[in-house]
Amino acid sequence: MTKVAVVKADSYDPQIVGQAVTDLLAHFGGLDKFINQGDRVLLKPNMLEGVDKGLSVTTHP
Incomplete structure (x- = not known):
C-alpha cells in the first residue's frame, strides 16, 4: 500500500x-x-495558492 x-x-x-x-x-x-x-537531497515542494475565493488552485510561480 502506498502511503x-x-x-x-x-x-x-x-x-x-x-x-x-x-x-x-x-x-x-x-x-x-x-x-x-553526507547524502545530497533535493526537495521539490508543490506550492499552491488559492484563486477566486478558493474555488480553484494554481501552482505558485
Whole structure:
C-alpha cells in the first residue's frame, strides 16, 4: 500500500515551511529513515495558492 501525507503551511516563512516539512516526514518515520549523513537531497515542494475565493488552485510561480 502506498502511503501519502499532506501538511499545510500557512505561509512561505522559512520557519513555518521548515516545521511543515519536519511534520510531514514524521508521518514516514522521520528524515533519518531515508537519508544518511553526507547524502545530497533535493526537495521539490508543490506550492499552491488559492484563486477566486478558493474555488480553484494554481501552482505558485
